[in-house]
Amino acid sequence: MSLAARLFLEALRFDLEPEDAVRRRVERALELGVGGFVVFGGEAELVAARVAEWRDSVRHRLWIASDLERGPGQQFAGLPELPPPAGLAACPDPLATARSAGRITGRGARSVGVDLVLAPVLDLDVDPRNPIVGTRSFGSRPDDVSRLGREWIEACESAGAGACAKHFPGHGRTTTDSHDELPVVDAGRAELEEDLEPFRAVADTVSAVMTAHVAYPSLGSSRPATLEPHLLIDLLREEMGFEGLVVTDALNMSGFTDAVASTGPDAGPAAGAVAALLAGCDLLLYPADLAASAAALDRAALADARTGDRLEESLRRLERTARRIRAGAPDDLEDSVRNTRRDFDEAERIAVSSVEIVGERPWRIRPAIPVRLEAVWDDRPAPDRPPLGSIFAAELRRQGWTVLEDDGGTEDGESPATLLLVASTPQAWKGTSSFTAAGRSRLDSIMASCSNAWPIVFGHPRLLTEIRPDGAGMCAWGTEQRMERSAAARLDAEVRRANGGSTGAIYA
Numbered sequence: 001m002s003l004a005a006r007l008f009l010e011a012l013r014f015d016l017e018p019e020d021a022v023r024r025r026v027e028r029a030l031e032l033g034v035g036g037f038v039v040f041g042g043e044a045e046l047v048a049a050r051v052a053e054w055r056d057s058v059r060h061r062l063w064i065a066s067d068l069e070r071g072p073g074q075q076f077a078g079l080p081e082l083p084p085p086a087g088l089a090a091c092p093d094p095l096a097t098a099r100s101a102g103r104i105t106g107r108g109a110r111s112v113g114v115d116l117v118l119a120p121v122l123d124l125d126v127d128p129r130n131p132i133v134g135t136r137s138f139g140s141r142p143d144d145v146s147r148l149g150r151e152w153i154e155a156c157e158s159a160g161a162g163a164c165a166k167h168f169p170g171h172g173r174t175t176t177d178s179h180d181e182l183p184v185v186d187a188g189r190a191e192l193e194e195d196l197e198p199f200r201a202v203a204d205t206v207s208a209v210m211t212a213h214v215a216y217p218s219l220g221s222s223r224p225a226t227l228e229p230h231l232l233i234d235l236l237r238e239e240m241g242f243e244g245l246v247v248t249d250a251l252n253m254s255g256f257t258d259a260v261a262s263t264g265p266d267a268g269p270a271a272g273a274v275a276a277l278l279a280g281c282d283l284l285l286y287p288a289d290l291a292a293s294a295a296a297l298d299r300a301a302l303a304d305a306r307t308g309d310r311l312e313e314s315l316r317r318l319e320r321t322a323r324r325i326r327a328g329a330p331d332d333l334e335d336s337v338r339n340t341r342r343d344f345d346e347a348e349r350i351a352v353s354s355v356e357i358v359g360e361r362p363w364r365i366r367p368a369i370p371v372r373l374e375a376v377w378d379d380r381p382a383p384d385r386p387p388l389g390s391i392f393a394a395e396l397r398r399q400g401w402t403v404l405e406d407d408g409g410t411e412d413g414e415s416p417a418t419l420l421l422v423a424s425t426p427q428a429w430k431g432t433s434s435f436t437a438a439g440r441s442r443l444d445s446i447m448a449s450c451s452n453a454w455p456i457v458f459g460h461p462r463l464l465t466e467i468r469p470d471g472a473g474m475c476a477w478g479t480e481q482r483m484e485r486s487a488a489a490r491l492d493a494e495v496r497r498a499n500g501g502s503t504g505a506i507y508a
Helices: 019-032 044-056 085-089 094-111 142-158 189-202 229-239 254-261 269-279 290-303 305-328 341-354 390-398 437-449 481-498
Strands: 008-013 036-040 063-066 162-168 208-211 245-247 356-358 364-367 371-377 417-424 454-459 473-475 504-507
Touching (some): 008 019, 019 044, 044 094, 094 142, 142 162, 162 189, 229 269, 245 305, 269 290, 269 305, 290 305, 371 437, 390 481, 417 437, 417 504
Parallel strands (some): 008 036, 162 208, 208 245
Antiparallel strands (some): 356 473, 364 504
């Protein structure tokens, strides 16, 4: 059994692989002595049962992590879904909302056995061209991101789950995706100090910080930050005083693997794991080859005293951080992780209040006009998700609206109002912050036939200006089913308010 394997978290894709394949991957990893898993997808009850089984089968501490930027329901069916951070920041009381969201996320995480939440994103939303941050950020202002991020982190950790701030030292100024290539940030040191501010603000409280596979020449970095000790040790640890875990972004991303490969013909993923450890990383996520990477670390630790010392240091830090997380958990942890009706009700309230009406209300609202829906899904296919618009239509009908099934008119011959639902969010390997070519073509076709369609975007509000010159419309931030219901609920409430209680439709 490999000692170095304790530093790795293997990826488990309940969302992409059958359970038998996941089980075989778990068995192989546990035989190697893996430190834990990053879990994607699955029914909450199933995941909770499997995590308990995995932990019962080993003697060492097993870390379970998951990307929960949009609440526990982002990964685990049956748990509350939340808007992305940009949506939380848009709520009337963003600090209280961030606190509630962190608490809901921490409780939901613990209910399935997750003890390390790979959130929140502390990158700044400062470049509209950025293909990977956007709505994942709390905003463009360093002080806002600092305050909201800290509230979220403290609430999550008070619920018994460690939080992981990402992506250090800041991914907000990139214009390419580190899943595809190594982004290089050309900003000067003064600008990058703004990016660093949120990380400084949470360094004394967060359990973990995730590195960016991004180069920063003005910080003396021509390689990914993941491989730069002067960023992870000198800056993050010594200058900022961070004592928690330094966690890599996924080691299978091209921004990391290409940089490692460029150092020599024999430099593969295993060599990258060794280099990341020496740079100051403690926990290595999503290795391309777990067995080869762990074996390479074991060999390096035996051959080189410095590598061996770093391995021991990271193992001690893992144990120390685990004790810290447990010590900060509530005394009634078992009761607190049960997902009460209150958590779902609070998540619903947050989702509805986050939906934003954009523009100075240049439309007029007419009562009792049936609506027709057009939908553009501009993200990767979503397995098992109902088609975009079906949940929205069901919610409107529940509120008493008439939603037409086809392109026909109303009984009195008047044309129906058209609502244009557009889903387009930051996604790995998507490569754009805007619409894909296919999405743009679909949008143009709809707008050519119905120029007065009123848009509702499930993504960043910047997208509204790419649909209509005046940028008017509604922003619902994310593609979770909860956000589709919330957009319909907010639309209904807005129309009822404007019409003294009657239902209606929005016209441009």
